[in-house]
Amino acid sequence: MHEYYPLLIVAAIVGTFAIIFSLAFAFMKDKKNAIGFDRNMSDGEIVKRLIAYAKPYWKNFLLVLLILAASVTYDVVSPRILGNVAELIKDEFALPELYKMVVLYAGVLVVTIVCTYSQAMILQVTGQKILSAIREDTFTHIESLSHDQLNHIPVGKLVTRVTNDTNAISMMFTNIIVNLIKNIFVIISVLVAMFSLNIELTLMVLAFAPFIVLFTIIFRKFSRRAYRRTKDANTDINTFLSENLSGIKITQIFNCEDKKFKEFQKKNKELESSRTAEILVFSIFRPSMYMLYMASVMCLLYLSGKGYIKGTSFFGQTITSGVLVSFYMYVNKFYNPIQNLAEMFNWLQSALASAEKIFSIMDMKPEVVDEPDAIEVEHIRGEIEFKHVWFAYEGEDWVLKDVSFKIAPKETVAFVGATGSGKTTILSLVCRNYDINKGQILIDGIDIKKFKLSSLRSHFGQMLQDVFIFSGTVKSNIVLRRDDFTDEEVMEACRYVNADKFIDKLPKGINEEVRERGNNFSQGQRQLLSFARTVIHKPDVMILDEATANIDTETENLIQISLEKMMNIGTMLIVAHRLSTIKNADRIIVISKGEIIEQGSHEELLSQNGAYHELYRLQYAGENA
Numbered sequence: 001m002h003e004y005y006p007l008l009i010v011a012a013i014v015g016t017f018a019i020i021f022s023l024a025f026a027f028m029k030d031k032k033n034a035i036g037f038d039r040n041m042s043d044g045e046i047v048k049r050l051i052a053y054a055k056p057y058w059k060n061f062l063l064v065l066l067i068l069a070a071s072v073t074y075d076v077v078s079p080r081i082l083g084n085v086a087e088l089i090k091d092e093f094a095l096p097e098l099y100k101m102v103v104l105y106a107g108v109l110v111v112t113i114v115c116t117y118s119q120a121m122i123l124q125v126t127g128q129k130i131l132s133a134i135r136e137d138t139f140t141h142i143e144s145l146s147h148d149q150l151n152h153i154p155v156g157k158l159v160t161r162v163t164n165d166t167n168a169i170s171m172m173f174t175n176i177i178v179n180l181i182k183n184i185f186v187i188i189s190v191l192v193a194m195f196s197l198n199i200e201l202t203l204m205v206l207a208f209a210p211f212i213v214l215f216t217i218i219f220r221k222f223s224r225r226a227y228r229r230t231k232d233a234n235t236d237i238n239t240f241l242s243e244n245l246s247g248i249k250i251t252q253i254f255n256c257e258d259k260k261f262k263e264f265q266k267k268n269k270e271l272e273s274s275r276t277a278e279i280l281v282f283s284i285f286r287p288s289m290y291m292l293y294m295a296s297v298m299c300l301l302y303l304s305g306k307g308y309i310k311g312t313s314f315f316g317q318t319i320t321s322g323v324l325v326s327f328y329m330y331v332n333k334f335y336n337p338i339q340n341l342a343e344m345f346n347w348l349q350s351a352l353a354s355a356e357k358i359f360s361i362m363d364m365k366p367e368v369v370d371e372p373d374a375i376e377v378e379h380i381r382g383e384i385e386f387k388h389v390w391f392a393y394e395g396e397d398w399v400l401k402d403v404s405f406k407i408a409p410k411e412t413v414a415f416v417g418a419t420g421s422g423k424t425t426i427l428s429l430v431c432r433n434y435d436i437n438k439g440q441i442l443i444d445g446i447d448i449k450k451f452k453l454s455s456l457r458s459h460f461g462q463m464l465q466d467v468f469i470f471s472g473t474v475k476s477n478i479v480l481r482r483d484d485f486t487d488e489e490v491m492e493a494c495r496y497v498n499a500d501k502f503i504d505k506l507p508k509g510i511n512e513e514v515r516e517r518g519n520n521f522s523q524g525q526r527q528l529l530s531f532a533r534t535v536i537h538k539p540d541v542m543i544l545d546e547a548t549a550n551i552d553t554e555t556e557n558l559i560q561i562s563l564e565k566m567m568n569i570g571t572m573l574i575v576a577h578r579l580s581t582i583k584n585a586d587r588i589i590v591i592s593k594g595e596i597i598e599q600g601s602h603e604e605l606l607s608q609n610g611a612y613h614e615l616y617r618l619q620y621a622g623e624n625a
Contacts (some may be wrong), residue, residue, distance in 0.1 A: 004162040004462030009356045014211055014295055017288060018441045021622050040595050041356045050355055053130050054173060060126045061178075064119050071115035079329035080197075081105050099623045102592045118179065127174030133165050138358055146367040147433040148393065153361075156239030161361050164234065165354035172351035180344045183337035194327065198319065203328050205334065212289070212338055213602040220345050226278040227349040231357060233271040238266050285433055286339060300324075300331055346357040370437050374452040380444050380459050384430060389439035391429060392423075399425050402439075402595040406586075407571060414582035416615065417591035423575045424590075427543050430573065431460050443541075454461050461539030465546035467526040469518025474503060475510040477518070478533045485536060493536035496563060499528035509548040541571045579616050588612065 023493040054061065081101055107259050142150075142158055194202040244251065244260055304324045384407040389447050391400040402421045407413050415423040428434055429441060432448050441448045448456060469477055479485045480491065490510050494500040502525050518526045533544060544563070560581060583602045590598035590605070590612050598610050605612035 003522070004608050014292065017291070018211055018214055021215060021288070024218070028218050039357065040291070041400075041605045043352055046352050048358065049359060050172070054126075057126045057129065060122055061571070062467060064178055065121075065181065067115045067119045068185065070184045071112050071119065072182065074112035074191055075186045076193050077108050078105060079326040079333065081108075082123050082325055082329060097417055113320040115124050122319065123174045123178060127170050130173050130193060131166055131170040134169060134358065135162055138162050138166070138362060141362050142215045144366045144369075145364060146435075147428065149367060154239040154243065156242030157491065158234050158361070159242060160238045161358050164238070165231075165358050167352045167353035168347075171347060171356075176344050176351060179340065180348070183341050183344065186337045187334060188335075190330050193331050193332070194285065197326055197330070198323050200303060201319070201323075203299060204299055204329060205296050208292050211292055213237045215285065215288050215292070216341070217540055219281065219295070220349070222281045223278070223285075223330070223345060223349045224353075226274070226281050227231070228351045230271070230274040230278050231350075231353045233267070233274040233355070237264075237267045237271050241266060279328075289335065289339050293331070293339075296331055296335070297328070300327060324591065333497060368432060368453065370452050371449050373450070374455075374466070375450060376452055376455045377459070380542050381601055382411075383407065383442075383444050384571065384573075385445075386426070387440040389429070389436050389441060391425060391434065391436045392435075400429075400436075401596050403594070404590075405599065407573070407591060410568075410571055411587065412572040412574065412585045413586045414576060414585040414590060416576070416579065416582070417587060421591040422594045424545055425593055427462075427545055427573055427575060430543070431457055437583070459540040460543060461534035461537060461541070462543045462545070463534055464528070467518070467523075467530045469521070469526050471516050472514055473508075473510065473527065474506070474512050474514060476512070477514055478536055480533055480537075482620045484538070489536065490532075494528075496535050496565060497528055499525075499530035499532045535569070539570060541573070542569065544572070544574045544576070546575055546577065577619075577621055592614075610622070 071591055145153075147609055191202070191206075192207065240263065245262070250256060271624075301324075303326065304319045386403050386405050388399060389400055389403045392398045403422070403426070415426060416421055425434075429436055430443075430448075432441075432451075432453060435449075441453070443456075475487070475490050478490050487510060490498065491503075494503050494510070503509055503512075514520065518529070521529070563581070564584065574582055574585060579602075582588060586601070588602060588605055589596055589597060590610075592611060598605055598608065598612055600608070606616060
């Protein structure tokens with residue numbers, strides 16, 4: 001019995017580790033809800049959706065699998081070749097036979113190298129195509145979300161979904177899946193080769209299989225949670241950077257650098273902690289697998305040495321020096337794929353966690369969508385009517401209460417009132433950026449829900465207070481959605497709104513470079529560019545939301561002249577705090593707490609001595625104070 005003590009000691013050590021890992025696993029399972037970063041989608045559901053992107057390229061993957069089968073030859077054949085060499089050297093040494101073995105080994109190696117290169121090239125090209133498709137679908141879906149949905153999602157999170165998360169998925173298609181399959185092929189092929197070589201030693205190796213499976217399952221659970229936590233922390237830090245780098249000037253103005261640094265440091269520490277936990281999981285698992293490998297090697301050497309010395313046989317098979325050499329290599333090739341599988345699982349969890357985050361965005365159903373029978377319309381007259389409209393951003397906190405009014409084609413109507421009264425909300429509802437809760441909005445007598453969104457919005461030109469200018473050129477920011485405008489048409493639009501006054505002074509004119517957010521232009525210049533952008537597209541309805549706020553007097557005069565010209569283009573809706581800019585409007589609607597309290601021309605409202613008269617008096621007094 002004492003001759004089996006070494007094997008019993010190895011079994012006791014392995015069993016102890018198995019008990020410790022199992023207890024840790026049980027504790028983690030009990031705590032998974034408290035941790036709060038377990039995934040919500042099953043792996044099967046995520047994989048099924050990812051396969052849909054890979055399906056068009058099934059021929060490429062089939063070719064890779066065939067190449068893969070050929071490349072596995074090296075792992076199966078090379079140990080047998082070296083085992084034969086060991087037998088050759090032990091017996092009568094024959095140099096020609098050795099040359100044959102060397103040539104055979106080299107040939108197998110060359111085939112493997114060629115297969116590996118071909119496999120990598122095919123997968124990289126295919127993976128990039130799949131990656132592009134996922135990115136395009138994600139970006140397109142984000143574009144379809146309503147304003148309300150986009151207001152609830154940080155920009156940094158969306159950027160992370162389209163960039164970092166799709167990169168993780170790309171690795172899955174270009175590396176992880178094929179290597180998982182390859183490693184499984186290798187494990188099965190090596191097992192078959194070992195059984196054909198020596199059943200006793202193979203059964204000894206397989207005695208460690210339950211522990212391999214157990215350790216892998218435990219590792220998978222730990223790594224799944226660790227990766228989810230890392231992804232969340234990475235998203236948080238990207239969101240923080242996106243917001244704070246955009247507002248860094250405010251941080252500097254109010255001397256908040258230290259405070260913001262501490263906030264960043266906290267998020268950075270959270271990311272560091274999550275990555276450390278992720279590394280810790282892997283740093284425990286890989287040595288554990290190496291321990292199983294070394295234990296099996298020690299058992300192999302002990303049993304084979306004992307069997308060789310005593311000349312014992314098992315199922316008619318004896319252990320020779322060649323068998324020992326081959327088996328030693330097979331054990332290594334058996335455990336290497338398993339260790340690689342652990343690493344593949346590590347990356348796979350990252351890819352699946354990323355895929356889940358992308359699909360969680362893509363599963364968001366747009367709140368504002370086309371009706372099944374929605375129509376395209378080439379031209380609208382610009383008649384707008386609100387019929388008993390009620391609207392709230394959240395619950396029943398009504399922003400608009402039973403609002404009704406009618407605007408005639410080409411009429412200029414201004415909305416005034418205190419901040420939060422619902423003026424801007426009316427403009428957003430006309431474009432159907434949000435859907436109303438009750439009532440009806442008509443354009444040319446047709447409910448706006450009957451129009452296709454793209455068709456409806458194509459007839460609107462919006463000029464907002466916070467003008468967004470894209471990186472590019474002056475011309476690209478004016479033409480925006482169309483590329484068929486000539487330089488003369490662009491300049492004509494600029495002259496119409498008086499933007500040519502500063503464009504003519506630019507070194508490259510309309511081809512002048514525009515930096516991010518147009519920060520190389522003044523607020524007034526950006527506003528004039530937005531006017532030119534609107535005019536060149538010839539909208540049937542124009543919307544100005546505080547378009548004259550926060551600009552200097554000289555630019556305001558230019559804009560005022562532009563406004564008077566633009567009033568002749570189509571229906572115009574204006575929101576302005578400066579009442580002097582809307583005196584020429586055909587009608588002024590006064591709103592208070594979501595309800596219309598007065599409407600009429602500038603002179604009519606002043607003569608009523610009501611809310612508008614009070615607003616005008618207070619503003620006039622403030623300007624002359």
